[in-house]
Amino acid sequence: MRPVDATPVWAGPQPGVLPGYSNQSAFVFHTQEGALAVHGFEVYPNGIQFKASFWEREPDPYAHDSPFDTPIGRHGRIDERFVRFGVEFDDGSRWTNLDSHAWSGNAPVAPFVTQRGGGGGGGGWTYRHWIWPIPDGDSLTFVGAWPKFNVPESFVSLALDEMRSRLDDVKSVWN
Numbered sequence: 552m553r554p555v556d557a558t559p560v561w562a563g564p565q566p567g568v569l570p571g572y573s574n575q576s577a578f579v580f581h582t583q584e585g586a587l588a589v590h591g592f593e594v595y596p597n598g599i600q601f602k603a604s605f606w607e608r609e610p611d612p613y614a615h616d617s618p619f620d621t622p623i624g625r626h627g628r629i630d631e632r633f634v635r636f637g638v639e640f641d642d643g644s645r646w647t648n649l650d651s652h653a654w655s656g657n658a659p660v661a662p663f664v665t666q667r668g669g670g671g672g673g674g675g676w677t678y679r680h681w682i683w684p685i686p687d688g689d690s691l692t693f694v695g696a697w698p699k700f701n702v703p704e705s706f707v708s709l710a711l712d713e714m715r716s717r718l719d720d721v722k723s724v725w726n
Contacts, residue, residue: 567724571717579695641688
């Protein structure tokens with residue numbers, strides 16, 4: 552008997568599903584001071600989960616938070632240490648880690664992106680993100696910037712056709 556699934560399809564991968572795995576990965580930016588990469592794409596029937604990893608060559612030993620966390624610094628301004636990260640879809644819609652998500656219990660407007668946890672320390676951090684649904688179009692464009700070291704908005708696009716082809720590899724525990 553299949554268990555009852557209480558997870559809304561937009562909120563994350565459905566339980567009991569082994570995803571298809573895309574081998575795509577890319578640096579969004581890569582400098583002498585740090586790098587931001589996207590990788591680990593897991594394709595599910597209801598969306599795509601991926602990882603965004605950030606490495607800093609010489610992390611601040613006094614910083615107690617991740618450069619992906621809490622963008623508001625002292626004096627109510629966005630901290631320059633905060634790594635800006637976003638996704639742009641072929642239809643022109645966008646999500647950034649500066650967006651706030653008020654969870655009302657209702658399905659959000661698609662396309663929807665949310666951070667699903669992560670962490671790190673000592674100069675390296677990795678966070679999982681969820682995209683719902685699998686977007687239409689040819690590509691996903693990832694955007695990053697790092698004001699601390701004057702890294703301007705940088706872009707990299709990955710092929711959605713390759714990710715969609717991984718749907719053939721998806722396996723369900725319950726079917």
